[in-house]
Amino acid sequence: MTISQEQATRFATTFAQLADNVDRAVLGKRHVIELVLTAMLSDGHVLLEDVPGTGKTSLARALAQSVEGTNTRIQFTPDLLPGDITGITVYDQKTGTFEFHAGPVFANIVLADEINRASPKTQSALLEVMEEGRVTIDGVTRPVGVPFLVIATQNPIEQAGTYRLPEAQLDRFLMKTSLGYPDHAATVRILDGAPVATSELGAIVSPQRMVDMADAARDVYVNALVLDYIARLVDATRSADEVRLGVSIRGALALTRSAKTRAISLGRTYATPDDVKALAVPVLSHRLILHPEAEFDGVTAEAIIGQVLLDIAPPSQREAV
Numbered sequence: 001m002t003i004s005q006e007q008a009t010r011f012a013t014t015f016a017q018l019a020d021n022v023d024r025a026v027l028g029k030r031h032v033i034e035l036v037l038t039a040m041l042s043d044g045h046v047l048l049e050d051v052p053g054t055g056k057t058s059l060a061r062a063l064a065q066s067v068e069g070t071n072t073r074i075q076f077t078p079d080l081l082p083g084d085i086t087g088i089t090v091y092d093q094k095t096g097t098f099e100f101h102a103g104p105v106f107a108n109i110v111l112a113d114e115i116n117r118a119s120p121k122t123q124s125a126l127l128e129v130m131e132e133g134r135v136t137i138d139g140v141t142r143p144v145g146v147p148f149l150v151i152a153t154q155n156p157i158e159q160a161g162t163y164r165l166p167e168a169q170l171d172r173f174l175m176k177t178s179l180g181y182p183d184h185a186a187t188v189r190i191l192d193g194a195p196v197a198t199s200e201l202g203a204i205v206s207p208q209r210m211v212d213m214a215d216a217a218r219d220v221y222v223n224a225l226v227l228d229y230i231a232r233l234v235d236a237t238r239s240a241d242e243v244r245l246g247v248s249i250r251g252a253l254a255l256t257r258s259a260k261t262r263a264i265s266l267g268r269t270y271a272t273p274d275d276v277k278a279l280a281v282p283v284l285s286h287r288l289i290l291h292p293e294a295e296f297d298g299v300t301a302e303a304i305i306g307q308v309l310l311d312i313a314p315p316s317q318r319e320a321v
Contacts, residue, residue: 003219003269011216012267015041017204018066024196025062026055026179028186035177035282036063036151038265041214042257044174045130045150047115047286054179056153060111061198067147067210068203069108076118082125086135100137105129106144108207112152116162123169126150130172147210167245167289174254175279176286220260221270225315229273230255233280236308237287242294243304251287258283273314281305 015037022033036059039046048056057073064071074085087103104110105126115123129135130150134143152173154165170176182190189195205213230252238246259275285301 002221003216005269007216008264008267008269011213011264014205015265021066021201021204022062025198025201026059027189027195028182029179032177032179035175038258038261039174040147040149041217042174042261043214044254045172047173047176048151048153048179049156049176050153050178051155051157054181056179057111058198060109060151062201064109065198065201066204067207069207071109072104072107073111073113074104075113076115078117078119080118080122082122085125086137089138105135108145108147110150112150114154115152116154116165120163120166127169127172147207170286171248171250173286174258175282177282217261217264220264222256222260226271226273226276229314230276232312233308236312240304242290242299243288244291245289247284247287251284255279255283277309280309
């Protein structure tokens with residue numbers, strides 16, 4: 001089932017309104033805001049590798065306010081337990097039954113702050129919920145609700161007392177990006193008190209509208225030549241000399257879903273090679289595992305994806321439409 005041009009136009013209008021609303025609280029980061037919205041509408045999650053104080057919490061709260069949803073923040077520490085995230089069952093002596101106490105993961109937008117500070121066992125508590133949108137505790141499966149987005153952060157500078165995210169965990173994130181510091185003009189506006197408090201932001205859409213938008217994005221048309229282009233990009237990452245582990249099929253599917261969402265956010269009913277190229281770095285780079293020698297030489301995953309984009313010729317726009 002394909003979408004109509006009217007649906008695409010309505011989607012693009014709402015997408016822009018959401019980005020504008022969040023941009024009122026998180027100044028100068030329009031591109032990152034659009035990436036996070038794209039991930040959310042692609043049923044994915046985002047990893048922000050950033051230093052402290054760049055507005056990650058404000059971004060999560062502003063997004064939750066905009067979609068009229070709930071948000072929680074989990075501070076990951078070495079002593080955090082899986083039950084602290086998912087919730088636990090407690091025996092009630094009065095009723096003689098076990099009662100479930102939901103954890104902070106039961107929210108529309110979950111900020112997992114400094115996720116790499118928790119042990120691998122605790123990190124793994126997010127694997128099921130990020131992939132399937134549900135949590136299984138004591139043999140009982142409970143959905144966390146929709147829409148559902150995990151925004152995880154990790155500090156790229158301080159590595160003491162941290163646990164590197166395993167490849168299986170990294171592959172669960174649709175995108176990896178960075179807020180970074182605002183530019184000079186945005187910094188001046190922030191110092192002047194220009195940002196709107198997240199609590200003062202109005203709701204733009206309902207959670208159900210976000211679900212409907214995600215459904216519409218899935219119906220965006222992708223030409224076979226564009227799919228072939230994505231497959232060739234993924235294959236090239238696996239054969240690169242500096243790469244020990246290339247992009248998985250999950251990564252290829254993530255790039256396809258993201259390209260669809262970007263296309264409809266721009267008012268189109270079809271995806272193009274430009275949509276793929278615009279999202280290749282944030283969607284694919286964190287899925288690469290480099291050889292130690294390449295890392296020692298200063299090679300980065302982002303540089304490899306950039307080179308792959310240069311080496312693999314995209315189909316022409318006319319052919320791919």
